[in-house]
Amino acid sequence: xxxxxxxxxxxxxxxxxxxxxxxxxxxxxxxxxxxxxxxxxxxxxxxxxxxxxxxxxxxxxxxxxxxxxxxxxxxxxxxxxxxxxxxxxxxxxxxxxxxxxxxxxxxxxxxxxxxxxxxxxxxxxxxxxxxxxxxxxxxxxxxxxxxxxxxxxxxxxxxxxxxxxxxxxxxxxxxxxxxxxxxxxxxxxxxxxxxxxxxxxxxxxxxxxxxxxxxxxxxxxxxxxxxxxxxxxxxxxxxxxxxxxxxxxxxxxxxxxxxxxxxxxxxxxxxxxxxxxxxxxxxxxxxxxxxxxxxxxxxxxxxxxxxxxxxxxxxxxxxxxxxxxxxxxxxxxxxxxxxxxxxxxxxxxxxxxxxxxxxxxxxxxxxxxxxxxxxxxxxxxxxxxxxxxxxxxxxxxxxxxxxxxxxxxxxxxxxxxxxxxxxxxxxxxxxxxxxxxxxxxxxxxxxxxxxxxxxxxxxxxxxxxxxxxxxxxxxxxxxxxxxxxxxxxxxxxxxxxxxxxxxxxxxxxxxxxxxxxxxxxxxxxxxxxxxxxxxxxxxxxxxxxxxxxxxxxxxxxxxxxxxxxxxxxxxxxx
Numbered sequence: 001x002x003x004x005x006x007x008x009x010x011x012x013x014x015x016x017x018x019x020x021x022x023x024x025x026x027x028x029x030x031x032x033x034x035x036x037x038x039x040x041x042x043x044x045x046x047x048x049x050x051x052x053x054x055x056x057x058x059x060x061x062x063x064x065x066x067x068x069x070x071x072x073x074x075x076x077x078x079x080x081x082x083x084x085x086x087x088x089x090x091x092x093x094x095x096x097x098x099x100x101x102x103x104x105x106x107x108x109x110x111x112x113x114x115x116x117x118x119x120x121x122x123x124x125x126x127x128x129x130x131x132x133x134x135x136x137x138x139x140x141x142x143x144x145x146x147x148x149x150x151x152x153x154x155x156x157x158x159x160x161x162x163x164x165x166x167x168x169x170x171x172x173x174x175x176x177x178x179x180x181x182x183x184x185x186x187x188x189x190x191x192x193x194x195x196x197x198x199x200x201x202x203x204x205x206x207x208x209x210x211x212x213x214x215x216x217x218x219x220x221x222x223x224x225x226x227x228x229x230x231x232x233x234x235x236x237x238x239x240x241x242x243x244x245x246x247x248x249x250x251x252x253x254x255x256x257x258x259x260x261x262x263x264x265x266x267x268x269x270x271x272x273x274x275x276x277x278x279x280x281x282x283x284x285x286x287x288x289x290x291x292x293x294x295x296x297x298x299x300x301x302x303x304x305x306x307x308x309x310x311x312x313x314x315x316x317x318x319x320x321x322x323x324x325x326x327x328x329x330x331x332x333x334x335x336x337x338x339x340x341x342x343x344x345x346x347x348x349x350x351x352x353x354x355x356x357x358x359x360x361x362x363x364x365x366x367x368x369x370x371x372x373x374x375x376x377x378x379x380x381x382x383x384x385x386x387x388x389x390x391x392x393x394x395x396x397x398x399x400x401x402x403x404x405x406x407x408x409x410x411x412x413x414x415x416x417x418x419x420x421x422x423x424x425x426x427x428x429x430x431x432x433x434x435x436x437x438x439x440x441x442x443x444x445x446x447x448x449x450x451x452x453x454x455x456x457x458x459x460x461x462x463x464x465x466x467x468x469x470x471x472x473x474x475x476x477x478x479x480x481x482x483x484x485x486x487x488x489x490x491x492x493x494x495x496x497x498x499x500x501x502x503x504x505x506x507x508x509x510x511x512x513x514x515x516x517x518x519x520x521x522x523x524x525x526x527x528x529x530x531x532x533x534x535x536x537x538x539x540x541x542x543x544x545x546x547x548x549x550x551x552x553x554x555x556x557x558x559x560x561x562x563x564x565x566x567x568x569x570x571x572x573x574x
Contacts, residue, residue, distance in 0.1 A: 039502040039552070039559035042573025046558035048549040049075055049390035050478070052570040053082040053177070055562075057168045058392055061160065062574035068398040069097060069157040070165050073150045075390050076404065077169035077227060080146075081220060082177055083568075084204070084422055085186055085409040086388040086478060089226070089238065091424040092145040093387075093404025094286045095153050096273060096462040098471050100397015105464070106156075109269040110149025110404075111289045111455040112142035112426045116265075117257040120435055120450055123427060128436030134428040137196055138256035140412035141423035142456065143266050144238075146404055151235035152268040157398070166231035173224035173420065176217040182567040184214040186409070196413030197254075200422065203415055223420025239263045243419060250416045265453075269341070276351055278304060279495055282466035287347065291337040292461025292484045294350050299329040299488050301356030306365065313497040313507060316531035317365065322492065323512040323537065324363040326485050331514040332359075333484075338447025339455040345447060368536030387460060387478030391551045393558050394574075399471040399551070401462035403478065429456035459483040465491060471553055473501065477563070479546035482511045486546030494552070501552040502561040509545045521545060 040046070045068070047058035057078040058071035066074075072095065079087025092112035098105050123134040133139040154162055177183075187194075187204050188211050194200040203220055205211060212218050229237035237243060240263070248260045276283045276297035283300065285293030302325040311317040337345055349355050362369060387405035405424070406412075412425035427450075435449035448457040459481055465473040473494060477486040486509060493504030511519040518537040520529060521544050529539055544565040551571075552559040560571030 035500055035503045037500070037502040037506045039500060039561045040571040040573055042558040042560065043395075043556060044558075045392070045394040045574045046551045046560040046571060047071060047075070047390075047392050047574065048551055048560045048562050048569075048571040049079070050388045050547050050549060050563075050566050050569045051079050051083040051087065052568050053172065054078040054087070054390065055570040055572045058390070059572040059574040060168070061165060062394055064160065064164075066160040066165065067157065067396065068392040068394040068400045069153050070160045071392045071394070072390065072400040072402050073154050073158065074165040074168055075392070076146065076150050076402065077166050077230075078172060079388065079390075080227075081169050081172040081223060083388060085190060086406055088144075088404060088406045088411070088422060088424065089146050089230070090141070090144045090416070090421045091404055091406040091411060092142070092426065093149065093402060094290055094458070094460050094462055095149060095400060095402040096284065096286060096464060097153065097157060098284075098397070098399040098464060099157065100399070100470070103469055105273050105284050107271040107273045107286050108149050108153045109271050109286070109289065109455070110145030110152075111458055112145045112424055113266065113453050113455055114142055114427065114430070114450055115257045115259065115262045116452045117259070118427065118450060118452055120432060120439070122257075123430075123432045123450070124436045128433055128440060130428065130432045134432060135408060135425045136193065136413055138251060138254040138412070138414055140425035140427050141256065141258060141414060142426040143258055143262045144424060145266060145268065147230060147238040148235045148266055148268045149404075152270070162234060163231040166227060170224050170227045170231060173220040173227060176219035178217055179212055179214050180568060181214040184212060184216075187211060190410045193408070193410050193413035194415075197415045197417075199417045199419075200410075200413060200415035203420060220420050222418055226419045226421060239266055243421075246419050247416050247421070256414075274347070274351060276300065278465075278491065281472070281495060283491075284464040284466060286461050286463070287340065288337055288345055289339045289455035289458055290461050291333050291457045292459045292487070293463065294337060294347055295329045295333045295484050296461060296463065296488055297351040298332065298356060298359075299325045299484070300491070301351070301353050302328065302360040302363065303492065305357065305360040306363075308492060308496040313493060313499060314525065314528065316528050316535065319510055319528065320532060320535050320537070321363065321365060322489065323510055323518050324368070325360070326488070326512040327514060328359050328362060329484070330512070336447065338449075338457055342451055342454050343447040366535065387480065387483070389462065389476040389478055389547065389549045391474040391476065391549050393471070393474065393551050393553060397470070399464065399474050399553070401464060401474040401476050403460040403462050403476045403483075405460065405478065426456055429458065431457075461487060463487055463491075465495070473550060473552050475548055475550040477546035477548040481513060482545040485509070485511045486548055490548050490550060501550050501559050505548055505550060505561040505563050511545050519545075
């Protein structure tokens with residue numbers, strides 16, 4: 001059975017080519033491997049995340065008889081312990097689920113919301129500039145959604161008991177983690193932000209303030225207590241009762257604005273995903289308050305007008321076309337998208353083929369048309385009367401793609417006293433500057449302006465590429481503003497350039513927003529950079545982009561690709 005499965009890999013995805021010569025020839029045959037990057041192969045499912053501990057937790061849940069949602073929930077809680085700079089119960093995110101039995105796709109939108117007491121004046125100065133309080137400290141957190149989102153997903157699709165999927169995280173927090181060199185470095189790097197609250201300093205540093213070193217054990221008993229409350233009481237163990245009281249009390253003591261009423265009022269939104277097509281394949285992704293999904297569909301629709309395959313992966317022409325589509329998509333994203341529960345958004349127009357055709361006419365395949373950046377389009381004319389990522393698939397056809405975040409690394413830097421909960425800094429994701437400017441000029445406020453109870457716009461966008469009603473590719477990425485471009489390039493790499501999922505993940509990346517400069521990853525091919533400059537692209541380079549954690553499903557095989565751009569990522573076959 002194993003050899004038969006390996007032959008399927010060989011034949012269907014090009015991982016290897018094996019040619020058996022006739023016995024009479026008596027010639028030695030070579031086993032060939034066309035790609036320098038090969039995915040992890042599994043037959044009973046696949047778990048991929050940025051954090052090795054969480055990946056192992058998810059795989060173990062599947063081995064215990066859990067499904068993909070059980071595994072995803074367990075991983076979400078585990079990363080609150082093992083990846084505190086991004087994994088969280090004090091943040092928010094989006095989970096996209098495909099149920100292999102019913103064929104249903106559903107988005108669990110657990111984006112955080114603005115507290116009821118929030119006002120624009122708290123986050124801008126007299127000149128309308130955003131102040132530090134929007135991104136750091138006790139005014140920066142929005143009402144967290146992660147616990148409610150994971151609980152709702154488990155209620156709908158989970159198979160194992162709730163307490164059982166939370167228990168691995170409790171054990172990790174109680175018994176402690178041995179720090180890797182990267183994790184020890186991250187605490188050093190984040191020390192200034194984590195000094196925002198006494199509780200964070202006590203949780204992540206030694207009593208004398210010294211750093212934990214690689215190989216030492218860090219324990220989080222307060223977080224273990226909070227996770228136990230959640231295991232015993234579900235989402236109410238976070239949004240009501242003792243944990244909620246500690247959050248509200250700590251907020252009040254330090255000038256924060258999240259109240260008991262805010263916590264009790266939080267609701268997860270179950271949404272229908274956005275749907276589009278790209279070269280005959282179905283794309284399923286997240287709607288607003290995720291801006292990423294709509295922008296992805298808009299960009300793919302534009303790129304469909306060009307023959308990328310003819311230029312090949314990594315070519316200057318392919319990268320130029322993608323950069324120009326990215327530029328146009330980002331320009332429109334900033335202008336039109338916001339929380340659809342609060343503002344009217346031209347989703348149908350923005351994601352339509354007709355609008356993309358119009359915008360694609362602005363792309364010159366040979367050169368940059370304008371150094372100033374593109375003008376905003378008008379998708380309303382096409383309208384008829386919305387960090388870390390992990391992906392999970394099980395053998396019964398259930399697939400989960402989840403992106404969740406604290407915002408900045410370590411969020412607001414605020415840890416709620418006696419809970420171990422690091423809070424997000426998502427209040428800086430509203431368009432405060434644009435709102436203040438519009439207010440001063442007497443103009444309509446932007447769609448992403450702050451309002452109490454409103455979800456701020458997000459680039460998070462867990463995504464599926466479908467074939468014949470089944471998930472072929474599950475992907476997503478962290479990376480703030482680079483998320484959309486990262487996911488776009490993974491999809492183009494597998495669809496247009498026929499790369500296997502691991503090779504698609506390893507390809508060098510670019511980032512282009514509505515501005516003039518095109519960003520490339522370090523050590524980018526210098527000849528390609530020169531050609532891009534000749535086409536009119538101002539080039540900049542600083543760091544790697546994103547951390548896509550993807551699964552491709554080919555027949556009965558699950559192919560996992562963990563992005564090496566962030567240390568510790570791991571794909572595990574249950």
